[in-house]
Amino acid sequence: MTIGKLIDGKAFAATLRDKVGEGVAGFVEATGRKPGLAVVLVGEDPASSVYVRSKGKMTVAAGMESFEFKRPDSIGEEDLLDLIEELNHDDRVDGILVQLPLPGHIDEAAVIGAIDPAKDVDGFHVVNSGKLATGQEALVPCTPLGCIMLLKDELGDLSGLEAVVVGRSNIVGKPMAALLLAESCTVTIAHSRTRDLASVVHRADIVVAAVGRAEMVKGEWIKPGATVIDVGINRVTDTEDGKARIVGDVATAEALAHVRAITPVPGGVGPMTIAVLLRNTLVAAHARAGLGKPEGL
Numbered sequence: 087m088t089i090g091k092l093i094d095g096k097a098f099a100a101t102l103r104d105k106v107g108e109g110v111a112g113f114v115e116a117t118g119r120k121p122g123l124a125v126v127l128v129g130e131d132p133a134s135s136v137y138v139r140s141k142g143k144m145t146v147a148a149g150m151e152s153f154e155f156k157r158p159d160s161i162g163e164e165d166l167l168d169l170i171e172e173l174n175h176d177d178r179v180d181g182i183l184v185q186l187p188l189p190g191h192i193d194e195a196a197v198i199g200a201i202d203p204a205k206d207v208d209g210f211h212v213v214n215s216g217k218l219a220t221g222q223e224a225l226v227p228c229t230p231l232g233c234i235m236l237l238k239d240e241l242g243d244l245s246g247l248e249a250v251v252v253g254r255s256n257i258v259g260k261p262m263a264a265l266l267l268a269e270s271c272t273v274t275i276a277h278s279r280t281r282d283l284a285s286v287v288h289r290a291d292i293v294v295a296a297v298g299r300a301e302m303v304k305g306e307w308i309k310p311g312a313t314v315i316d317v318g319i320n321r322v323t324d325t326e327d328g329k330a331r332i333v334g335d336v337a338t339a340e341a342l343a344h345v346r347a348i349t350p351v352p353g354g355v356g357p358m359t360i361a362v363l364l365r366n367t368l369v370a371a372h373a374r375a376g377l378g379k380p381e382g383l
């Protein structure tokens with residue numbers, strides 16, 4: 087039996103962060119200031135806190151300014167909207183990221199809608215999702231854009247390929263489908279109500295799994311030679327040793343016998359998300375400074 091390869095997202099992300107760092111140096115030279123990223127974290131979720139800390143460190147390592155705003159779970163929607171308004175008007179801030187999910191009493195759509203679309207480095211504002219859907223220049227959600235970068239690196243031109251996205255979230259599934267369509271793939275969005283998911287997935291040259299269910303996509307579902315991008319990050323307790331680990335939405339070990347290539351979890355898509363966030367912040371800074379698009383990103 088042949089074995090497919092693991093796509094090293096961690097290494098690709100490190101290279102991308104280095105390129106962003108070079109772009110940042112050019113930006114500083116041209117403008118006399120650093121690009122700035124503001125991250126807003128509401129509540130104390132330990133996993134979210136870890137990601138926010140890691141984002142802050144990598145932002146600074148790329149030569150950018152990092153601003154962190156921590157607010158208690160009890161914050162009212164109005165106060166959060168006021169903070170965003172303040173960041174919208176702060177010239178040192180090129181990118182605003184509000185860590186999701188937000189507490190239940192806060193309307194996420196209202197908060198995202200309050201972000202200046204020019205600073206929306208997550209690409210979640212309807213102005214940016216609408217631009218993406220209609221093929222206009224936009225800030226594009228980090229995780230799906232990172233997936234496209236890995237796919238193009240592995241496969242080159244994606245045009246004409248059959249792509250199945252499993253999951254229909256606004257954060258991953260829908261923008262992922264829009265990006266694959268823009269690359270001229272034939273795109274199917276499958277989800278929890280899809281009948282005979284196994285045979286839908288079996289059609290795909292490209293599978294993007296973003297359902298948030300541990301190892302739900304089985305190895306035998308994968309068409310021989312397909313490329314699989316696993317977006318899932320699921321915390322599970324190992325049945326054998328009782329230890330906590332992180333697994334994706336794909337049964338990776340099984341899938342390896344079928345795929346051409348697959349992203350591991352961890353070390354696949356996750357690190358790309360943060361690298362693209364830095365890339366988007368530099369893109370936003372360039373646009374806001376009237377410098378056009380940064381080169382080579």
Ligand SMILES: Nc1nc(=O)c2c([nH]1)NC[C@@H]1CN(c3ccc(C(=O)N[C@@H](CCC(=O)O)C(=O)O)cc3)C=[N+]21
Pocket residue numbers: 134137183184185186187208228319332351352353354355356357358359360
């Ligand atoms: N507005 C908003 N934008 C986000 O981009 C956003 C968010 N909210 N809320 C939370 C999720 C989660 N997220 C991750 C980023 C990096 C890794 C990452 O680097 N993971 C590593 C390490 C995994 C680990 O060990 O925990 C890996 O997969 O190899 C994971 C998850 C961004 N998120």
